[in-house]
Amino acid sequence: MPSEPELLSRTALAAFRLNGQFLAAAEAMARPAGLTAAWWQVLGAVLREPLPVAGIARAMGVTRQSVQRVADLLAGRGLAEYIPNPAHRRAKLLRPTEEGRAAVRRIDPAHAEFARRLAGSLGPGELEETVRVLERLVDAMDTIGGR
Template identity: 65%
Template sequence: MNLKQKNRAGPPHTLTRNTPKTHPSAQLSPAPAGISVAWWQVMAAVQEQPLPVAGIARAMGITRQSVQRVADLLVAEGMCEYRPNPAHKRAKLVAITAAGEAAIRRIDPQHAVMARRLADALGPAAFAETVAVLTRLSAALDTIIAADESAS
């Protein structure tokens, strides 16, 4: 497991990954990197592989138009780039650039600190239980979204 995978894997990431959705104070976490939460989420969605805007929107559970607006801003700022999509001529792929990766690297240490603070505040048993519940919640949401996509 490389450092990038280690920083994004496991219980601390599970807990802090869900924080922007659950606590307003987490909205500040990407600010020192010079990006908004929305920018951070879109860049994180394409860190592993480039995706079309519609694919990012489905994964995030938001509208394609919202992702398109953020993607256009990220491209304008040099944090992401559009690439040709071999599967679809008009739906370009959004790919993170070196500048986008650097911005995310500036956020990762803050996440690790917050995860440690949360773990300390909750204690080992409550922290493990919280991570387990958030993991199940995330899996349940993925299942519901997949079922909705299959039905439409």
């Protein structure tokens, strides 16, 4: 039976590889819509409701600075815009423009096809179980502080 440190190492290596695979797939899906994977991630974070850059960064698990850079690029290209934040004068909210929403919608068919292929490869119910396990792992990492 593998030791806990060995299992942790194997989990981390698998997560790093999976992250790379998801980023490559996201780049391939986003490119025809004129987006990058990072642009798609940030736009996706604000599709339901406008958020401050710090809130987007927390949701994505990345630095505020990296989200700020992408948000500024999106705003500069007319794909998103900053609006006043009633809860905080200086921390404006980011929201997609109609052009940004249209770009994300152009990705939807490729995204749906990729999801179908992945679910088919895993088999019935396995994608849902994978999501549950990964969400439990994220919650556990949040609980222990990642240290």
